[in-house]
Amino acid sequence: MSGDVPVEVAIAILPYEGKFLMQLRDNIPTILYPGLWGLFGGHIEAGETPEIAVVREVLEEIGYRIEKPQKFGCYNDDRVIRHVFYAPLTVSIDKLILGEGWDFGFISPAQIEAGFAYSAIAGEERPLGAVHQQITIDFMEWWG
Secondary structure (H helix, E strand, O other): OHHHOOEEEEEEEOEEOOEEEEEEOOOOOOOOOOOOEEOEEEEOOOOOOHHHHHHHHHHHHHOOOOOOOEEEEEEEOOOEEEEEEEOOOOOOHHHOOOOOOOEEEEEOHHHHHHOEEEEOOOOEEEEEOHHHHHHHHHHHHHHO
16 A cells, blocks of 8 residues: 555755755665666655755765755655755865765766766766756756
């Protein structure tokens, strides 16, 4: 029965100097979107609001506390309800600690449009997850 109810997640768009901080997901075949670039975030736990969840997830994943996440939108499909927030990243990447994922880095608008970005840890270009790519493209068009 639980397969009938979509999972709810909260994800963060983190702009920094014209680029976007993204996570290269672990290259483990049993997880969703293995080895793909995507936005930071994760499951909303019982009793959490999406706003609380996105702050907690980003803190867990990169050691950064989002101040005042702003709602960007909601992207739903049959399996997942994605609550999308944005908050400017106010520190450089060397102040962050990757606690989850294979790699992370700043992805340019051109890379987002192309759907690929290089990872030094992977040693190659890796694709962006299609949903996260579309969310970021929509954000760039909205942001202007």
